[in-house]
Amino acid sequence: MDQNELRSIVEAERSERRPVQVRVCTASACLASRSREVAGRLRAAAEGAGLGDRVDVREVGCLRLCSEGPLVKVEPEGVLYERVGVDQADSIVGAIGGGTAEARVGDLSEPFFARQLPIVLENSGAVEPERIASYLAAGGYGQLRRVLREMTPQQVVEAITRSGIRGRGGAGYPTGLKWATVAKMPPGRKFVVCNADEGDPGAFMDRSVLESDPQRVLEGMAIAGYAVGADQGYVYLRGEHPLTIRRLRLAIDQARRLGVLGSGIFDSPFNFRIDLRIGAGAYVCGEETALMASIEGRRGTPHPRPPYPAQSGLWGSPTLINNVETLANIPAIVREGADRFAAIGTASSKGTKVFALAGNVRRSGLVEVPMGTSLRTIVEEIGGGAPEGRSIKAVQTGGPSGGCIPAAHLDTPVDYESLKALGSIMGSGGMIVMDDRADMVDVARYFMEFCRDESCGKCIPCRAGTVQLHRMLVRIRDGQATRDELHRLEGLCEMVRHASLCGLGQAAPSPVLSTLRFFREEYESRLIGG
């Protein structure tokens, strides 16, 4: 498809837009509380009120305040309705153009929204994830086009390096360095892989990004492909997320049909094709070497690095593996320039981070803040603090590979180094708030149970060690352990951490070690004989 046809799609999309847009969130959480029915009723109500030519009811992505869904936003009035029931549709339509609806109105100036800085989520809740025209009208694929026309692959890699962005999957490896490594490998078959195997308990960022703005991630992958010299991309995602799979499949089909993916993209010699690979639900497949084994059709178990995927990845070819959020940042970095991106955040952690805020907080949902924002801001201001009459005890970040940060350290800025210094990690963005009722030994036990069940069984420390660690934690929690057992727990934690083959095993003891560091008295007070 040529330029003019694309332009006419964008123009048609813009001109057909009606004056009032009613945006209904259809990401997983709102969908689960019947937002699609709400959308249907809103459409019927608009027709019924004779507003068919003035009002558009659009099914958009995540509007972020998941705990108050289903969410409906009316633009350009800028009114957000929370917990919208099917029976409130008429009233909401009736209030268009003045008047009050009999529905709960959210406050868009409250910290939950005001303290956020959406970059990755800039289109979330605005574009329609199931229609590429909507993404194109929002400027989508403009950056891929610009990169193909105006920049050399080398310049793209340089821009990403200068932006200072680091991997959003958790480890924080410099993205530019990874791109440069793959780009410098001799020409030949190379691959770009988007790691969407999000599996941490309580984490739903990547899934929300893909359900809300899938084209953005595809555009990021294509730019990456151009920069490193790859012509094939894979998105690896979980079979447990059927909505994400459906929307991504649709997005790839639409992009291919319009020629923004495929051969000779934007009349350049650049070809890029993207395929989906669906995992069968093994957490370890988020680990990059296991992920590649799974894509190749083998049993999803990790293998030792080096060689790193950047040198020898899929079928032995250099492979760039980036997380969903990292790739979703790419179009914005290219558009705004590396320096503007690098101006956001702290000295060593640039840009923003998306968190899935959940647990014992008043407002939970998707939160995007600049790096360096304090945990207190996220949890107390944005999240509204603990529920009535409770106080925050700890914040868990990084899932089963992370740790629990006690309330005393809430002023810690969120960046890779600060969280690491506290024995936790940035992780992919799960953030679980725990109030004073939380039993920290049981929290550690829970995560160990998770690792035990998800261990692939290849290496002995992780396979047999997590089983033993879990049993010890159960005994300590139930007051059936002696001090000797606690020492054994610590010794085994050290071994599993240093001797395991992959990141899953190496990080499995982290929740135990971190709770031992900050909440040791909860362990010691339960020991037999004190």
Next chain:
Amino acid sequence: MSVHTLRIDEKDVSARAGQTILEAARENGIAIPTLCHLEGLSNVGACRLCLVEVAAVGGGTRLMAACVTAAAEEMVIQTDTERLREYRKMIVELLFAERNHVCSVCVANNHCELQDMAVAQGVDHVRYDYLEPTCGVDLSHQRFGLDHNRCILCTRCVRACDEVEGAHTWDVSGRGTLSRVVADLNTPWGASETCTSCGKCVMACPTGALFHQGSTVSEMIHERTRLSFLVDAREKKQWNA
């Protein structure tokens, strides 16, 4: 072909490019314990017994599996530190605790690599819970048997079958501690359509998990040399054992 010089346990050692730390060490008479490694098969770095301490660039050491780490110029390696000895001991204890290893009634008693490893690492008791899982014994094959109680999931049988025999009858199903070696798509061994009954898996097994039917306590001797003879014959064209 380039050659690297490195230091293993205070001894200067040379290694051809591409050789692993394990190969370089063994060539020079430095013993590093292994269980999942078997001469002639690919290395998977799974048992973690061959972990060695490699001096890191920024100071301190990194633990690396000797069987899968290539020897490099000026590497400084320790293979037998107190920390490594403690880790190895723990790993062997974890293996004994994981399944039902009862040497006194085992066909491989006195010819068992797990047993030898326990002796070598000074394991005189197990600090962890015996998990006592319920494991099956597959006696459906005419000549061989598989006792899951004695399996340590080293996957040597899987690799011998795939890489030397080329049948790939064996693989692993399940995950974590519930992993089991399975024939084909989890059929009884005797019903396997791919098994050629060559017995290479039995030769490769370090414990009494795979055995000749009819053998009793201590009778099962794995003919490991036949495997390496085959591999040498094919790859190096050496036909004299």
